[in-house]
Amino acid sequence: MGLGSLIDCGEFKIEGDVVGPDSQGSQITATDDSETKSDSDISGYVDLWVKNNNEIDPNDGSKGNNVTYHDYTITAPSCGENVAPxxxxxxxxxxxxxxxxxxxxxxxxxxxxxxxxxxxxxxxxxxxxxxxxxxxxxxxxxxxxxxxxxxxxxxxxxxxxxxxxxQPTEPPVITSLLTASATVDQSFNYTLTATGTGPITYSVSNLPAGLSFNSGNQQISGSPSTAGTYNIVLSASNYGGPTTEILVLTVGTPPTINSPLTASGTAGDQFITHNLTADGSQDITYSATNLPDGLSYNPADQTINGTPTFGGVYNVTLQATNDYGTDVQTLVITINEGLEAPLITSALTDNGMKDFPYSYTITASGSQTITFDAINLPTGLSISGSVISGVPTVAGTFNVSLSATNSAGTDNKTLELTIGTGGETDADGDGIPNNLDAYPDDADRAFNSY
CATH class of the missing domain: 2.60.40.10 (Immunoglobulins)
Structure with a gap:
């Protein structure tokens, strides 16, 4: 389509080359005198843009039937300041x-x-x-x-x-011991250590009550409150990854001796067995020292037994020990003297005279009361209490069996008693031997003084 057929008025000037129909919608301009370039050739439909705010009336019939006015405003884009990277x-x-x-x-x-x-x-x-x-x-x-x-x-x-x-970093290797023991309510410290490329970070979990972990100095510390065995998770990490180990912590209680701390017995009698016992974590070892003579301690069954020899009061030292501590107590053992069996102490040889008065006292040591006896006495002698007395009527040597008895026992001894013939002279002839006559020279006054 030629320019003359689009715009009938020679006052409208088109600037720029516009070749249609591919140029439909292209912007063209009109000068302030609305004249077209003489060599412009357009076809199709175009948008008009008026420069310098000049007005153009495309509806003016002089512009031709194909000139259509569209009322819109093109807003210039807003651009920020350009910045270097x-x-x-x-x-x-x-x-x-x-x-x-x-x-x-x-x-x-x-x-x-x-x-x-x-x-x-x-x-x-x-x-x-x-x-x-x-x-x-x-x-x-x-x-x-x-x-x-x-x-x-x-x-x-x-x-x-x-x-x-x-180089690729290997995970740390935990080097601290993996077993430990602690005592209930007593201070505990454990340092977590590891070798490897630093920095190494440490952590701990599954701690028993009373213990805590300080990552700054890698220490587990505190006072555990409950006995038991705990599997504590130890961890050490670096750029090579984490390493974990299990610390087996055994929390125990020290022993407390709970067996009686007093006992008694009697010298010479079998002592009533005393068992040494204690509370606390196993294994507990026991000892007992400073025992009275005759008593001994058996570590196999933790007993004190025997027959005490002497009376007295004895302070026996008891000790119980385990991995968590030691308890020491004093067992007071009182040994009574008890009953002592008699022991005859009087002389076991003696002499007497036939027809002369005779006396012998049996003596013995031992607990009272002691009873005495004598058998095989010569005729004329008898025993009363502890005394043998009388006038032996026969001469000779006699083996008299003596005995002393109490509730603790009996002692038997043999008394060798020799009775001599003595003298049977009757100086005054009154029929009474001189040894029995109070007045051996006066026949009128003779009488047996016994």
């Missing part, structure tokens, strides 16, 4: 040799578009310009300074990215 950190990263690094994406502030680049990469790493990402697997240990750049039409920025590549 500035790279974002971090600018130090780490990696392990022969292991993929965490991909590093280069970013920057500034007006888009921004172009990125990374140079001086270590072997095994590469840079993707589309995603501006550094990735790959470093092949050697070392510290690498990688050049980073970001640029746009306003300028550029550069930084050094420090990549530290190290």
């Amino acid at each position: 500035e790279l974002n950190g971090p600018f130090q990263i780490g990696g392990l040799v022969n292991e993929p690094i965490t991909p590093y994406v280069i970013t920057a502030t500034g007006t888009e578009p921004v172009d990125y680049n990374a140079t001086n990469l270590p072997s095994g790493l590469s840079f993707n310009t589309t995603t501006h990402t550094i990735s790959g697997t470093p092949t050697a240990v070392g510290t690498y300074n990688i050049n980073l750049t970001a640029s746009n039409f306003m300028g550029d920025d550069s930084e050094i990215l420090v990549l530290i590549v190290t």
